[in-house]
Amino acid sequence: MSRIITSSHNADETLSRTAALISERMQVDASSIYIYDVSQNLLILKATHGLNPKVVEEVKMSPSEGLVGLVHETREAVQASKMQDHPRFKHFPQTNESRFSSFLGVPLVEHRKSFGVVVAHTENSRVFVDNEIELLKAIAVQISSLVSKALLLKQLDLAAQAIPPKVSKGKSASIHLSGTPVGSGISLGKAILLHPGTPEEPPRESSNPPEEELQDFHSALEHTINDTIKLVEKISGDVGPEEAAIFHVHLMFLEDQHFQEKIQNYILEGNSVSWSIYETIEEYLSAFSEIDDPYLSEKGADLKDVGYRLLHFLGHELLAETQKEGILVIEELLPGDMARLDPNRIKGIITSSGGIVSHAAILARSLRIPGICLEPELMKRIHEGDLIALDGKNGTAVVHPGEELMAAFKRRLVLEEQHQEHLDQFRDKPCKTKDGVRINVLANIAMENDLNQLFRHGAEGIGLYRTEIFFLSLDRYPEIEEQVEVYQKVFDSIPQEQPLMIRTLDLGADKAAPYMGYPHEGNPYLGCRALRRQLRKPRVLKNQLKSILLASKNREKLSLIFPMVTDVHEIRQAKKLLHECAVDLGNQYNPAKLPEIGMMFEVPSSFMISERFMQVIDYCAIGSNDLTQYLLAVDRNNPQISHLYDPLHPAVLQLIKILIDNANRHQKPVELCGEMASDPDGCVILVGLGLRIFSMNAPLIPTVKERLSLITMPEAVRIAEKSLQSESALEVRNLVRAHFQEPLLQTDPIRPTVPS
Known part of the structure; x- marks a missing residue:
């Protein structure tokens, strides 16, 4: 691909050389690339190797016409050993295609949209075998991004010609920006634009x-x-x-x-x-x-x-190098972006997408990074290298702060550093309440490099290993051997006596890589995701289960957690698959060593029938983030209503209490691994409700240990009982704050400021 690009001088030449490459790799007599033009609603021949090159741009058809249209409509591979006999065949005599018999077409897909079709022909009548179809699909995946950007480049060439040069812009001396709080705390640092803004205009004159x-x-x-x-x-x-x-x-x-x-x-x-x-x-x-x-x-x-x-x-x-130290300014922080960030260098986050519970917000709070969410227009006022005074608690940022504000921020930073030194004393201490009740505090991880954070902050095991992040980092499904290697490294890093809970793939249309083929869904949060999807198409799940079993052969403590469970039958199906996998492995695995079976309690209905689940599981894990979203009917990524999202809502607490009581009766362990576990108010309520196992992002562990060391169990129970009778999350939070003699909240702490 690099050779094609460097030897091409425009988009048309790139497409033409790509078509030739397809013929060479597929060993076919002709290949063509058709592109869908949205404005005309037509599929247009853009490049060919083997057909008459003079008809490029001339051959056009509706998506409802021809075999090419069928591929585009269905987004599936279509083949015909004698294409002239196919009911969708459309003849274009000017192409000289009559000498070809066979047809194989696959869609060009990017961002889950078909934007074109790649076609291969042979002169002899034949059926393409599976390996050949998969090869053309693989080629299509590799060139999809290349082709779409080549076409975009051509579109830009035309559009740019009509745009006059811009007048250079100057910078404001001091800019006050107000938004929604994302992560509490303050920070002072220079702006790092991950997707950079416009740099300063160089001098126009030349010497x-x-x-x-x-x-x-x-x-x-x-x-x-x-x-x-x-x-x-x-x-x-x-x-x-x-x-x-x-x-x-x-x-x-x-x-x-x-x-x-x-x-x-x-x-x-x-x-x-x-x-x-x-x-x-x-x-x-x-x-x-x-x-x-x-x-x-x-x-x-x-x-x-x-x-x-x-x-x-x-x-x-x-x-805009992400290796710089400062305040990250980014439109939207995605899982892939997170994997590339160095949390030791990022002093603050400013985003314009999502709300208090967007991925950016969750990352900010879990790493104790101050952050705010700004309107997109305000984001444009921040340039690379601008000095920013960021207040995550109040949702404000001052670009180019004055001397007085700088001095005040520096004083507050000293106080926060002193408080952090106090928290550091709790890292290696066991977590106990003031009267000595032991609480287990575990860590959430996603990748092997998270293990350093786990040990550094005093975690006592892994409460949630999110395996989907590894899958999202690839461009194809990993082989069993690859998965075993990754899981083995994590398993071997955790002492045998410590708990380790690994969750199977939690993926959906909102969180999937292009190669996974997830269909577009109107509401992916409530769609065919996680275990629902894996049970429908079990091959991926079975490969993952086999990988986990092989990697855990020498592991004493392991719990397997299935996400997004709605009814008991789903767990029974998952357990059946697990047993089948153990049998399939033969002498590579001892079926008597199967891991404990757990499930994520996050769908509200599962709490209501949790008594039934206790008959078929060994372990309970509460996913408070999704539970809150589903129970309160709040899209947690919608900034217009994210203020309604609060896991301390009494209705959420009542469901959690139902589950804990049922689990205790059946002597089943219960953990909670959502953001609620690390919430200074939430952890107190949860202990009072009977929770004894917490799992959170590792940097927040010392804060929770310190908080729980200041309260006795009877005090926590009393606050929790009152919270179940409360009217709102605000009332619940103030119950905790009153006990600790902290300032009471007058309004919901996550409610956005409404302009007057």
Whole structure:
């Protein structure tokens, strides 16, 4: 792919070379690429190798026409040994396709949308075997991102021509921004734009003749291309081809003739090379913003990255490196972004997507990172490197703060550091109430590198191992051997006497990688997700179960947790699959050593019939995040209603009490592994309700240990009993705060400020 891009000079040439590559790899007589044009509602032949090349752009058909249309409509592979006999065959005589008999088509899919079709033909009549179909599917997956970005680039070339150069903008001296609190605490640091904003405009005037500036441009271009190719090779080897595809897009921008000519024309007009690059990037970004597709418009980050790389090789400092220390400014923090962050360097988070319970918010609170959620327009007022005074508790940020505010922030930071030193004393101590009742505090993990956090903060085991994060980091389903290796490293790192709970895949249409093929759902949170999906298509679950069994052969303590369970039959089906997997492994595994069976209690109905579940499970795990969302009918990622989401709502507490009581009667352990476990108010209520096992993000463990050391069990029970009779989460929180003689809340602490 890198060779195709670097030897192509525009999008059309990229597509043409891609079609030739398909013919070569598939060993077929012809291959073609059709692209769906939304504005015309037509599938258009964009490239071919084997058909008449003169009909490219001329052959067009409705999605309801032809075999190509059938592939696009169904988003499934379609083949015909003699395509002329197929009822959907549509003949285009100008293509000279009459000499071909067989047809195989697969869709080009990105972001769960079909945007085109790849077709292979052979002259002889034949049936494509499964291996050939899978090969073309694999090729389609690899080129989908490449093709879509090549087309987008062509769209940008046209759009950018109509946009006049922008007037350079200056920066405000001091900017006060108000938003919604995300993570409490304060921070002082420089802004790090993960998807960078516009850098300062370079000087327009040049002291060198245009010929020298052109030489500098070509030198920077060559260095940038070579550097990007090295990145493609490195990322492809270290991580995978899906991640490497990001830099394929960068290569396309760099090799695009229109892009290069635009920069060169500015230089020939007497402008500096740096300004010419900057101005061209700005114009293309304006074209991005005009494209009526939110997903595609977000891809402006790729173009910005290209611009920064070019400027870097001209001597400018690279911006927006996530290795920097400061306050992260990002539109939306996704699971993949989280995996790349260094929590020791991030001093604060500012986001414009989601609310108090978005992924960004959860990450911020779990790592004790201050954060706020701003309106998108306000986010644009923050530039790379701006000094920011961030107040997560009040939801404010001051860009370029004055001396007085700086001094006040520094004083508060000293007090917070002193409090943190106090909390550090609890890391290695066992968690006990004031009167000595023992509480088990475990940690949630997602990847192997989370283990360092676990040990550093005094966790007593793993309460939730979220296996789906590993799957989301790949571009294909992992083989059993790969899974065994990953799980084995985690299992071997935990002492035998410590508990370890591993959860099977918790994935849905809202949380899935493209290769997983999850269909679009109107409400994915209530859709075919987690165990519901795995039971319908058990191959992936069976492979995961076999991997877990093989990795745990030497493990004494292990609990297997199934997510999103609604009725008892689902657990019985899951247990049956587990036993089948143990039998399938033969002498590789001893069926007598099967792990304990647990389930996530997060669907409200499961709490109401929890007595029935006790007959078929060994362990109970409460997922308070989803429970709260489902019970209170609140989309926790919707900033307009996220203030209604509070796990301390009395209705949530009553369901938790029902489960704990039923589990205690049947002597089944119960843990809670949502954010509620690390909530300073929530942990007190939970202990009073009878919970003895908590699982949370490791950095919050010392805070919970300190909080529970200040209260006796009778006091916690008394507060919990009153909370069950309360009218609101606010009333519940104030019961706890009154006991600790803390200031009472006058309004819901997570309710957004309503402008007057």
